Amino acid sequence: MTEITLIEAITQALAYEMQLDDDVVVLGEDIGTNGGVFRATLGLLQKFGPDRVMDTPLAESMIAGAAIGMASQGLKPVAEFQFVGFIYPALDQIFSHAARMRNRTRGRLSCPMVARAPYGGGIHAPEHHSESPEAMFAHVPGLKVVIPSSPARAYGLLLAAIRDPDPVIYLEPSRIYRLVKQEVPNDGKALPIGRCFVSREGQDVTLISWGASLHETNKAADSLAKEGVRAEVIDVATISPLDIDTLLTSVEKTGRCVIIHEAPRTGGFGSEIAAQITDKALLSLLAPVQRVTGYDITMPYPKMEHHYLPTEDRIVDAVRTTLEYK
Amino acid sequence: MEVSFPVVANFEVTYHQYLNENSEVTHPFPSYMTPDVLRFLYKEMVLVRTFDTKAINLQRTGKMGTYPSILGQEAVSVAIGHAMLKEDVIAPYYRDQGLQLQRGITMVDIFRYWGGDERGSDFRHSREDFPICVPIATQCLHAAGIAKAFQYRKQPRVAVTTIGDGGTSKGDFYEALNLAGTWNLPLVFIVNNNQWAISVHRSNQTGTLTIAQKAIAGGFAGVQVDGNDVVAVRQVVGDALEKARHGHGPTLIEAITYRLGDHTTADDANRYRSKEEVQSAWTKEPILRLRNYLMAHEFWDNEREEKLIADCQAEVAQAVEDYIQTPRQTLGDIFDYTYETLPPVLAEQKAYASRFKEKAHHD
Numbered sequence: 001m002t003e004i005t006l007i008e009a010i011t012q013a014l015a016y017e018m019q020l021d022d023d024v025v026v027l028g029e030d031i032g033t034n035g036g037v038f039r040a041t042l043g044l045l046q047k048f049g050p051d052r053v054m055d056t057p058l059a060e061s062m063i064a065g066a067a068i069g070m071a072s073q074g075l076k077p078v079a080e081f082q083f084v085g086f087i088y089p090a091l092d093q094i095f096s097h098a099a100r101m102r103n104r105t106r107g108r109l110s111c112p113m114v115a116r117a118p119y120g121g122g123i124h125a126p127e128h129h130s131e132s133p134e135a136m137f138a139h140v141p142g143l144k145v146v147i148p149s150s151p152a153r154a155y156g157l158l159l160a161a162i163r164d165p166d167p168v169i170y171l172e173p174s175r176i177y178r179l180v181k182q183e184v185p186n187d188g189k190a191l192p193i194g195r196c197f198v199s200r201e202g203q204d205v206t207l208i209s210w211g212a213s214l215h216e217t218n219k220a221a222d223s224l225a226k227e228g229v230r231a232e233v234i235d236v237a238t239i240s241p242l243d244i245d246t247l248l249t250s251v252e253k254t255g256r257c258v259i260i261h262e263a264p265r266t267g268g269f270g271s272e273i274a275a276q277i278t279d280k281a282l283l284s285l286l287a288p289v290q291r292v293t294g295y296d297i298t299m300p301y302p303k304m305e306h307h308y309l310p311t312e313d314r315i316v317d318a319v320r321t322t323l324e325y326k
Numbered sequence: 327m328e329v330s331f332p333v334v335a336n337f338e339v340t341y342h343q344y345l346n347e348n349s350e351v352t353h354p355f356p357s358y359m360t361p362d363v364l365r366f367l368y369k370e371m372v373l374v375r376t377f378d379t380k381a382i383n384l385q386r387t388g389k390m391g392t393y394p395s396i397l398g399q400e401a402v403s404v405a406i407g408h409a410m411l412k413e414d415v416i417a418p419y420y421r422d423q424g425l426q427l428q429r430g431i432t433m434v435d436i437f438r439y440w441g442g443d444e445r446g447s448d449f450r451h452s453r454e455d456f457p458i459c460v461p462i463a464t465q466c467l468h469a470a471g472i473a474k475a476f477q478y479r480k481q482p483r484v485a486v487t488t489i490g491d492g493g494t495s496k497g498d499f500y501e502a503l504n505l506a507g508t509w510n511l512p513l514v515f516i517v518n519n520n521q522w523a524i525s526v527h528r529s530n531q532t533g534t535l536t537i538a539q540k541a542i543a544g545g546f547a548g549v550q551v552d553g554n555d556v557v558a559v560r561q562v563v564g565d566a567l568e569k570a571r572h573g574h575g576p577t578l579i580e581a582i583t584y585r586l587g588d589h590t591t592a593d594d595a596n597r598y599r600s601k602e603e604v605q606s607a608w609t610k611e612p613i614l615r616l617r618n619y620l621m622a623h624e625f626w627d628n629e630r631e632e633k634l635i636a637d638c639q640a641e642v643a644q645a646v647e648d649y650i651q652t653p654r655q656t657l658g659d660i661f662d663y664t665y666e667t668l669p670p671v672l673a674e675q676k677a678y679a680s681r682f683k684e685k686a687h688h689d
């Protein structure tokens with residue numbers, strides 16, 4: 001079996017599910033002939049034709065609104081937004097309709113759509129191409145928010161997102177689209193949405209992250225190991241609904257916790273995790289919960305973005321802070 | 327017996343051209359189009375192309391970020407800027423380097439912006455102009471607001487907004503048309519119809535015969551112009567500006583042109599369009615068209631051409647030099663403009679960031 005990148009795992013999942021289920025359709029800007037600007041839909045037009053692989057006019061509110069209509073008819077639309085910074089025009093449709101259709105109609109209608117978008121910084125892209133608004137989506141009841149961190153998770157979680165009966169926001173960390181390769185069997189096996197993954201076990205401190213930041217988090221865990229600090233690393237993977245139990249189990253074991261995310265700090269999803277940990281595991285905590293995050297500023301343009309993104313150093317520094325409490 | 331219903335509305339869209347692709351005059355030039363003005367427009371287009379070639383080169387050699395080439399659309403961009411008055415204001419899209427230069431925005435600023443430096447939008451000579459707009463079509467509404475402010479203050483000024491053919495599919499564009507028509511705003515919309523929105527051809531973008539006719543739904547006139555004919559664009563934009571300036575409301579101009587390059591340096595247009603199509607578009611491009619005309623009328627010669635090329639290259643080389651010498655940004659550049667005054671929470675984050683500033687990995 002050949003190893004594939006995260007972006008190839010996405011293509012593989014889309015192709016698998018389209019083959020399996022005629023109701024799955026994909027739509028978005030430049031996803032047909034061009035295969036998407038990151039090539040996530042490469043080859044799908046040739047395989048499944050323009051009726052199921054729809055190059056749309058340039059309008060995001062239209063893409064989301066039309067996907068909602070299709071979903072109400074039992075189709076399973078997977079809409080691509082070219083960058084998450086360009087999903088903002090669609091928020092009215094996503095927040096006011098996709099998220100609420102089930103509730104508004106007492107379950108008579110629902111919205112089994114997926115909104116995919118490249119997200120996050122570190123790719124030297126122009127203004128508006130490096131945003132991390134995941135907490136905004138997590139704040140809206142009715143949406144599920146999934147963020148893969150590896151090829152295998154991207155494959156399994158995208159299959160789950162397409163099969164999910166509710167709308168899923170699927171955010172793809174563009175910085176790691178091609179960073180690592182993994183063997184990903186094309187077996188159609190979904191991974192569970194709403195579950196965290198413990199990706200490394202340790203006794204001394206719990207590092208909680210998702211998406212691209214997990215790579216800096218793992219590097220920090222490696223360098224801490226050299227100092228004899230055993231970090232447990234957890235990939236949250238689904239930020240909404242949150243699997244708090246897996247996080248609590250770990251924090252109860254280690255007593256120390258650092259949450260790492262690229263999004264701005266205030267109201268970032270780390271705040272919610274920290275609040276729940278203090279709610280439910282206060283007495284297990286040996287130190288205050290630390291957060292390593294982006295700053296409360298507009299995402300810097302490429303020349304300065306490295307000052308903004310969480311680094312291994314900043315994570316190690318935060319861990320040291322938690323270790324100062326005896 | 328056949329019952330016929332009365333026709334209640336009828337519309338038409340005119341097409342404007344003065345100099346065709348064979349450099350033949352198809353319509354008498356307006357009187358202000360003297361040899362001097364023609365030469366000026368020619369020089370500016372050549373300057374834009376020289377700049378553009380260099381910008382692509384800077385990206386390819388790792389000295390600048392992703393960049394959208396304006397190759398083929400120089401006439402539209404330069405003519406708009408030439409027709410405007412200093413006190414007018416632009417809310418442009420991103421593929422409008424010619425307009426930016428005409429407005430007094432410097433090459434260094436444009437390099438800085440695409441080099442990933444916020445300071446590239448702090449225009450020294452053009453304080454009220456909006457920075458280029460990446461979220462498609464949103465700028466059209468800003469222009470409507472600017473126009474409303476002019477109208478409210480009874481100032482004889484006009485707001486100008488530019489957009490691509492793909493952008494005209496978006497709600498914000500239609501909303502701006504609607505508002506402009508409803509309030510009779512001093513606003514000129516210019517659509518750079520370059521036939522492509524990244525990989526999506528104009529024919530898959532909209533079912534309308536022309537983009538100009540979208541104005542009709544807004545309640546005002548839309549005209550089509552040969553966007554590779556700088557004389558025509560200059561004239562049509564000038565007319566629209568005058569009309570707006572005198573309180574007669576908005577105009578939509580659809581400039582028919584062609585994006586000869588890739589969408590940006592991150593794109594490969596060979597994936598979705600044929601070489602033949604691009605080759606045939608090259609026969610209509612704006613610069614050669616005007617040069618052939620100028621040469622045929624002995625308004626231009628090889629000697630002047632050589633000097634112009636050398637001058638343009640020197641000007642661009644100087645700008646590159648200044649760009650490369652740009653002092654590094656500091657943390658203040660990313661923190662201090664979030665609000666007028668830095669709130670304590672940000673001051674704290676900035677101090678924390680400075681602890682890691684040396685170690686933040688450089689690329």
Ligand SMILES: Cc1ncc(C[n+]2csc(CCOP(=O)(O)OP(=O)(O)O)c2C)c(N)n1
Nearest residue numbers: 086421460461462490491492493522523524
């Ligand atoms: C709201 C939004 N959606 C998507 C994009 C990504 N994008 C950038 S340019 C572009 C195509 C624009 O085509 P057109 O309007 O024809 O202008 P052109 O680039 O051809 O000059 C797209 C889809 C964006 N910048 N903003």
Ligand SMILES: [Mg+2]
Nearest residue numbers: 490491522523
């Ligand atoms: Mg276009």
